[in-house]
Amino acid sequence: MGFSFVAVPLFYAQEPTAITLSQQVKDLFRRMANAVVKIHGVDEHCEIAGTGFFIDPTGTLYTAYTVGGEADNFTIEFNGKKYPARQLLADIRSGTAILKIDAVTPALPIGKSEELEVATPVVSIGYPLDLPKTPSFGMVAGFDRKYLGRYFSTTHLRLNLPTQRGEAGAPLLNMKGEVVGIVVSSLENNSSCYAVPIEAAEKIRSDFVRFGEARHGWVGINVSEAPAPVEGSRAEMTEIMEATPAANSGVKPGDILLQVGRTKVTQPEDVLDASFYITAGDTVPITVVRDGKKLTFNVQAEIHPASERRPLIASPTINRAIPLKLDSEGRRTP
Amino acid sequence: MDELNDNEIARLLRLKRYEQPPPGYFENFLHEFHRRQRDELLRQPLWRICWERAHDFMFRLDVRSLASYPAAVAAVLVCAAVISLKIYQEPQASNVALQSPSALSEAANSDGEWTLASPVATRIFRTQPLRSLDQSAQTHTRGRGIPPRYVLDSVPVSYVSSFRF
Numbered sequence: 001m002g003f004s005f006v007a008v009p010l011f012y013a014q015e016p017t018a019i020t021l022s023q024q025v026k027d028l029f030r031r032m033a034n035a036v037v038k039i040h041g042v043d044e045h046c047e048i049a050g051t052g053f054f055i056d057p058t059g060t061l062y063t064a065y066t067v068g069g070e071a072d073n074f075t076i077e078f079n080g081k082k083y084p085a086r087q088l089l090a091d092i093r094s095g096t097a098i099l100k101i102d103a104v105t106p107a108l109p110i111g112k113s114e115e116l117e118v119a120t121p122v123v124s125i126g127y128p129l130d131l132p133k134t135p136s137f138g139m140v141a142g143f144d145r146k147y148l149g150r151y152f153s154t155t156h157l158r159l160n161l162p163t164q165r166g167e168a169g170a171p172l173l174n175m176k177g178e179v180v181g182i183v184v185s186s187l188e189n190n191s192s193c194y195a196v197p198i199e200a201a202e203k204i205r206s207d208f209v210r211f212g213e214a215r216h217g218w219v220g221i222n223v224s225e226a227p228a229p230v231e232g233s234r235a236e237m238t239e240i241m242e243a244t245p246a247a248n249s250g251v252k253p254g255d256i257l258l259q260v261g262r263t264k265v266t267q268p269e270d271v272l273d274a275s276f277y278i279t280a281g282d283t284v285p286i287t288v289v290r291d292g293k294k295l296t297f298n299v300q301a302e303i304h305p306a307s308e309r310r311p312l313i314a315s316p317t318i319n320r321a322i323p324l325k326l327d328s329e330g331r332r333t334p
Numbered sequence: 335m336d337e338l339n340d341n342e343i344a345r346l347l348r349l350k351r352y353e354q355p356p357p358g359y360f361e362n363f364l365h366e367f368h369r370r371q372r373d374e375l376l377r378q379p380l381w382r383i384c385w386e387r388a389h390d391f392m393f394r395l396d397v398r399s400l401a402s403y404p405a406a407v408a409a410v411l412v413c414a415a416v417i418s419l420k421i422y423q424e425p426q427a428s429n430v431a432l433q434s435p436s437a438l439s440e441a442a443n444s445d446g447e448w449t450l451a452s453p454v455a456t457r458i459f460r461t462q463p464l465r466s467l468d469q470s471a472q473t474h475t476r477g478r479g480i481p482p483r484y485v486l487d488s489v490p491v492s493y494v495s496s497f498r499f
Contacts, residue, residue: 040482047482065492067485095492129484153492166484185490194490223497235497260499268497275499 021121021137028123028177029135035106036171037078038127039063039085039099041071051126051170052076052099053108053179055205059083059101062201063169064184065090068097076101091214093153093276094200095184097169098208108171111178113157113197116140124161124183124193126170136161141192145269154276156194157181163193172198203277210279217280217301220244223257223268230256231289235265249299255288280304 035054039061040047050067054060061076068074069092074085076099083101090097116122120140128134138161145155159172163186172181172195181195207215222239235257240246257265260274261284278284280303287296338346375383 045483046480048485049482050485064485066487069491093492095490130481147489150493151495151497152490153494156490163486164484165486168485168487183486184492185487188488190486193486196490196492218499221499223499271497271499272494278499 024175025123025135025137028173028175029125032108032171032173032177033125033133033135034079035108036125036127036133037061037076038133039067039169040075040077041067042073043071049127049130049166050168051166051183053125053169053171054105055110055179056107057104059103059105060088061085061099061101061105062171062179062182062205063097063099064182064196065092065095065097066184067169068099074099078103078105089204089208089214091204093214093216094204095196096182096201096204098205108173109178110198110202111174111176111180113180113199116157116174116180118142121175122159122161122180123173123175124159124163124167124170124195125173126163126167126183128164128166130166134167136163136167138162138192144194145272147194151269151272154200154273155197156184157197158187158192158194160192162191164190167193200276203279207279215280216276216304217278217282217284218244218275218304219249219278219284219286219299219301220246221251221257221286223271225268226256229266231258231294233258233266233289235268235271237288245299245302249286250295250297251286251288251299252290255290255295257286257288258294259287260284 037052037054039050039052041050042048048067048071050063052061052063052067055062068087069090072087074087076083076085078101083103085099085101088098088100118140122138122140124136124138125133126136138159140157141160142158143155144158145152147156157172157180159181161172163170163183165186167183168185170183171179172183174180179198181197182201183193183195185194187193204214207213220241220243221237222241223235224238226234226236228234233256237251237253237255237257240251240253257271259265260271261278263270263274263277265271265274278301280301283298283300285296285298287294289295
């Protein structure tokens, strides 16, 4: 009897919540699906198929590097027609690529992945296999900096959201319909996936708009874990590389790193996100602790050595992105 | 006939000592023997000869030995039947091969129904696959017949090797 008094109100309380959630997902899919497209391309092995989405009304679209990075002869299925697409940029360090078609298109609004928390509901829209456009509903499972013992170039969003092959490049939407990430890979049983935060893709797009290429910057500092925290940070500078911007900036080995630009640093892994958003040519304020004193040095970042060796921008006709061959491990951006 | 004594027998033997058969007698002896044997047989009517042969065959026939090899007998019968059928069908196959391709396509019954008007011996079986490549392309292949690689890698591509910036 007591159970009935408790369970019945709970049942009626949960049912409208589920209906509301379902209605929200339906509404998102109805409003946003038109800006999600299927991408066909041809790489050195075979034809590939993936997903992408428009980010402006002039036909610019984001997708994953694995879809738009190392293929060519792109074709976009949009509004029942096929449009040839060209590659504007392919950046393996962010895991994204930018393509463009010559058409007036809808565009998805860009949100902020910083507002996400664990268990925040999210929706993705993609093209699984040869099936039509499909929504998937899930939630944020974590914010990972490394997977299988290797560090990402920037924090990735881990999502408990089912994905299938063909959905690489799909937009990750918050419940307001804003893009907060790009699906880049699945986890083992396809019930979870990783997404690059949309800020990473926006950084690359910003570089492209400013310089016509991705300009990953660096200053030449190697960081390791300090034996004891200082001012709340365990990130100790262990090496200042020669012939780098940091060499003559005033920073010294043994300094404890507190902040890079606007990013606070408390442990060595924090350097990943701090450095990812450095653009070559920009002046980066670096705050350290030395002998108990806080010091700030302004260092002008140079282009990252990996970017210098291989330009990350690709011409419209020839994909000059870093090749990823099956017979050898792909080159990674340091 | 008078009995011959030993002396008379000895005298006859002495006389026979120098008698010789004509030349070629021993070379033709076997041939002459068979000829005379056949001549002796042909003195009987034909039906009698056949009867005697059949009679001898039945008596020589060992029925038990035949019964101990029923499988062998059956196998021989089946082989004989198959060979006879094959020999019977070969001329039809050659007839089909002589037809023109257009005749072949016309003879192939598109709806695949058996009719009394199309006897088995003249029926041509359809050789096209059940599903054409174009049909299967709707579900499994696209474009050049090879399904595309639907992209979603199991690991992200963006890695760094150290905490350098």
